[in-house]
Amino acid sequence: MVRYSILAVAFAILGAEAGPCRPTTVTSVAEASSTIASDTTVTTTTTEEPACVETQVVVNPGFDDSDSSKSPWFGDGSLTTDDPTTAPNAISFVFSNGVGNAHISQTLTNLDGTYRLAYKWGVFSGVSADGFACSITPKIGDNTLRSVYPDDYIGWTPARQIWSSAGNVVAEADLSLVLECNGEYGQLTINVDDITLTKLCGPQAN
Numbered sequence: 001m002v003r004y005s006i007l008a009v010a011f012a013i014l015g016a017e018a019g020p021c022r023p024t025t026v027t028s029v030a031e032a033s034s035t036i037a038s039d040t041t042v043t044t045t046t047t048e049e050p051a052c053v054e055t056q057v058v059v060n061p062g063f064d065d066s067d068s069s070k071s072p073w074f075g076d077g078s079l080t081t082d083d084p085t086t087a088p089n090a091i092s093f094v095f096s097n098g099v100g101n102a103h104i105s106q107t108l109t110n111l112d113g114t115y116r117l118a119y120k121w122g123v124f125s126g127v128s129a130d131g132f133a134c135s136i137t138p139k140i141g142d143n144t145l146r147s148v149y150p151d152d153y154i155g156w157t158p159a160r161q162i163w164s165s166a167g168n169v170v171a172e173a174d175l176s177l178v179l180e181c182n183g184e185y186g187q188l189t190i191n192v193d194d195i196t197l198t199k200l201c202g203p204q205a206n
Contacts, residue, residue, distance in 0.1 A: 052201035057108055057115075058175065061196045063089040075176070076102035080191060085120050085156050090193035095181045098132075103178045104192065111140075111170040114205040118160040119177065119195040123150045123188070132183030134190065140197075141173030150190060162200075 059072050063079055070079060070091060077091040084090035093102045121136055138145040140163055148159050175197060181188055 052113070052199070052205070054199060054201050056196050056198045057111070058106060058195055058197050062086045062194050063091050070104075073104055073106050075104045077104050077192070082124070082191070084191075085193040090191045092189060092191045093179055095134075095179075095188045095190070096186065098183055098185055099181070100188070101178070101180045103176050104195075105174045105176040106195075107172060107174050108140075108197070109172050111165050111173060112168075114162060114164045114200045116160060116198045116200055116204075117145065117163055117175075117196070118158065118198070120156045120158050120193050121148065121150065122156045122191050123153050124155075124191055125187075125189040126153065126185050127187040129183070129185035129188060132181055132185050132188055134179065134181040134183075134188075136190075136192075137178045137180075139174070139176045139178060141170060156193070163197075 060070070062084070063070050063073070064084075064086065065071075067079070067088070070077070073091070077093045079089045080092035081088055082090070082092070091104055093100075095102075117138055117140075119138075123134070126132070132151065134150040135147045136150065136159075137147040138161070143163065145163060146161050148157075175195075177192060177195065179190060181190070
């Protein structure tokens, strides 16, 4: 008769892993989570365009700043006190022997927008003048504006028209009046006064 030890049988059934002296190891991993909060303030700056101000930009428009100089105008013509539209002076151009041309100019800067050009002209005297045909043509820089055509003795006559810088800033340009005359005359006198160039705002500028 074979006898088995109870302890031996139990050891065989449970196996070696169930030994009473074998420790059990448990590993625990803890994960940490961090959150970074971003608090960013965005500042928007709006720049407004300067308000349009109606401004007359010609210096000495009536030739009245001096009795001896037409500065800052340059070119032809001489000061006269003979019946100016605004006292004391106007600018006078004298043509002789049936032909002639002349100009009067002023350099302007930073032209930007729409402008009204205005001036007054008149044919005041002639010697041995049986007939004549003249033109007065305004120019701003390379732009030629609409002419007027004096062909008779006439007093002060206003002229005006609109000019635009076409969305550009014109850093520098000469404003000029160019006069030409032809005909049968010994001498012919044309006077000009009150040349203005005024920046327009609002509906006038459209």
